[in-house]
Amino acid sequence: MGHKAKVTLIDERGLRHDGRRFDELRPISMQIGVLANASGSALVEYGRTKVLAAVYGPREPSQKFMVLPDRAILRVRYHMAPFSTSERKNPAPSRREIELSKVIREALEDIVLSSEYPRTVIDIFIEVLQADGGTRVAGVTAASLALADAGVPMKGLVAGVAVGKVGGVLLLDVDEIEDSMGEADMPVAGAPDLGLVTLFQLNGVLSEDEVERGFSMAWNAIEKIVAMEKEVLRKKFEAAGEEV
Amino acid sequence: MSVTPFKLPVVPHIRRQAYISLYEKGLRADGRGIHEPRSIDVKTGVLEKAEGSAHVSLGSTQVLVGVKIEVAQPFRDAPDQGVLVVHAENVPLASPIFEPGPPDENAIELARVVDRSLREVKAVDLESLVIRVGEKVWNLWIDIYVLDHDGNLFDASMLATMAALATTKIPDYEETEVGEILVRREGASKPLKINHKVVTVTIAKIADFLIVDPTFEEEVIADYRLVLSFDENLRIVGAQKTGEGGMKVEELKEAIRIGKNTALTYFKILNQKLAQGV
Numbered sequence: 001m002g003h004k005a006k007v008t009l010i011d012e013r014g015l016r017h018d019g020r021r022f023d024e025l026r027p028i029s030m031q032i033g034v035l036a037n038a039s040g041s042a043l044v045e046y047g048r049t050k051v052l053a054a055v056y057g058p059r060e061p062s063q064k065f066m067v068l069p070d071r072a073i074l075r076v077r078y079h080m081a082p083f084s085t086s087e088r089k090n091p092a093p094s095r096r097e098i099e100l101s102k103v104i105r106e107a108l109e110d111i112v113l114s115s116e117y118p119r120t121v122i123d124i125f126i127e128v129l130q131a132d133g134g135t136r137v138a139g140v141t142a143a144s145l146a147l148a149d150a151g152v153p154m155k156g157l158v159a160g161v162a163v164g165k166v167g168g169v170l171l172l173d174v175d176e177i178e179d180s181m182g183e184a185d186m187p188v189a190g191a192p193d194l195g196l197v198t199l200f201q202l203n204g205v206l207s208e209d210e211v212e213r214g215f216s217m218a219w220n221a222i223e224k225i226v227a228m229e230k231e232v233l234r235k236k237f238e239a240a241g242e243e244v
Numbered sequence: 245m246s247v248t249p250f251k252l253p254v255v256p257h258i259r260r261q262a263y264i265s266l267y268e269k270g271l272r273a274d275g276r277g278i279h280e281p282r283s284i285d286v287k288t289g290v291l292e293k294a295e296g297s298a299h300v301s302l303g304s305t306q307v308l309v310g311v312k313i314e315v316a317q318p319f320r321d322a323p324d325q326g327v328l329v330v331h332a333e334n335v336p337l338a339s340p341i342f343e344p345g346p347p348d349e350n351a352i353e354l355a356r357v358v359d360r361s362l363r364e365v366k367a368v369d370l371e372s373l374v375i376r377v378g379e380k381v382w383n384l385w386i387d388i389y390v391l392d393h394d395g396n397l398f399d400a401s402m403l404a405t406m407a408a409l410a411t412t413k414i415p416d417y418e419e420t421e422v423g424e425i426l427v428r429r430e431g432a433s434k435p436l437k438i439n440h441k442v443v444t445v446t447i448a449k450i451a452d453f454l455i456v457d458p459t460f461e462e463e464v465i466a467d468y469r470l471v472l473s474f475d476e477n478l479r480i481v482g483a484q485k486t487g488e489g490g491m492k493v494e495e496l497k498e499a500i501r502i503g504k505n506t507a508l509t510y511f512k513i514l515n516q517k518l519a520q521g522v
Contacts, residue, residue, distance in 0.1 A: 066250060073248040095352050101246035102349040102486075106468075109248065109488035184364070186483075196490030200470070202483035204364045208500055211480055215496060 025173045030232045032149040040150025044142040048132035053142035055150040058120035072117040076105035080128040100136045107189045107199035113153040133175040134162045140189040159225035160189030163214040188218035260465045267453040281457035286517035288411040296412025300404035306392040309404040311412045315425045316383035326373020326381040330359035332388035339393035361473035361482040369437035395460040398471045402444040412436040440475045443510040445503040470499050474507040
């Protein structure tokens, strides 16, 4: 990590360094079915953050003992590509990646109808191709789309977004430079159709009021992102329907 | 890779029902209230070779924390700050569910939640840990050792970490002609400068209830746990949802309210114990 050049994070018009308002998402793009081998896949971009997710399964576990009698097991790997960061990231899994794999798995456990597939494993692999802030929450969105693309039954769709506090102001969908200069980062993910928050972390200092305001900013944005997910999935299945 | 736990003990349904019918009366299996933590014991200065140490019992959960101080190079982007490292070991003697080996995702999560709760609010004055700017600083190693696991490792570890830090002494040193730092662990020492005290409060969701300080069995039957970190001004200095279940949107507010009350209890006990110099 080197010293960052001074950037004005919020100008006199209240706009952020990339021209966004405080409660504005970066441009989000979503593509599904981007990998031939996977049961389902998705490529999700939040601005310059680019995350690829693939689902394999439900399938037989590679280790026979790794099963539950009443449901499928989820295996999640969140991993950053060595070229995803300014300085090359060592490809060996870091403590951060191990923790994030866990919180992302836990963001999906209550959503996937794993009881439909006892004694199997559903693998979810998330590769961060380009990291510019919000990689774990973009990873949850990509995983949700890849699961749906694979046809894995779910109770709802999940999406994520991070809210940051930068220069005393709550900002939606913080990017890397805002996060690195900010006072707090609060990643949130969940399924708005179910009213369930499935990932919630806070890294930084906030008042009770700021947590609540930040959370509702995140939740509104998550509703929008899930609507985008539905649109992308609907297009794919409509197109498939026309072919038949 | 993170895998759905498949070796956790099974808590029989009837036992879960028994817990829930107690919660309906506002009670727990051990007689306390649903928002009441177990009894807490804090002992500091329990290890002679560590620069700071504490042993905390939270009910029958036991955690030992040792703080070691060594000379190190600062990070390039923080030449004027000491280095803080938090590491947690779920040692196999502490529970039948712990296996020997490198820290698993649970131990890593525990260490990282404690680390963030300290780091973000600048609980430890890292700027006071500089020996020569850009060259030599003190490295603070916080090692969390879980000795007996009966649930709520987060709160017990945070209490033990805070108690250990509050009693940590920075050793004296001398500089050689070539600029090497010789640490004199037996000589005089000065206390570590603490800016803020921090506690975490773990709240578990079981059936329709949010309960404080879950035991291990309660953690097994819980939908999720929310770990909230507070400083002495009750600012929220960290949070982590852990566990497989989803949290209802309206539960966040309720959990913060319960968390604040419990944080006051924890601070009261921690400050009492530290004032007694135990």
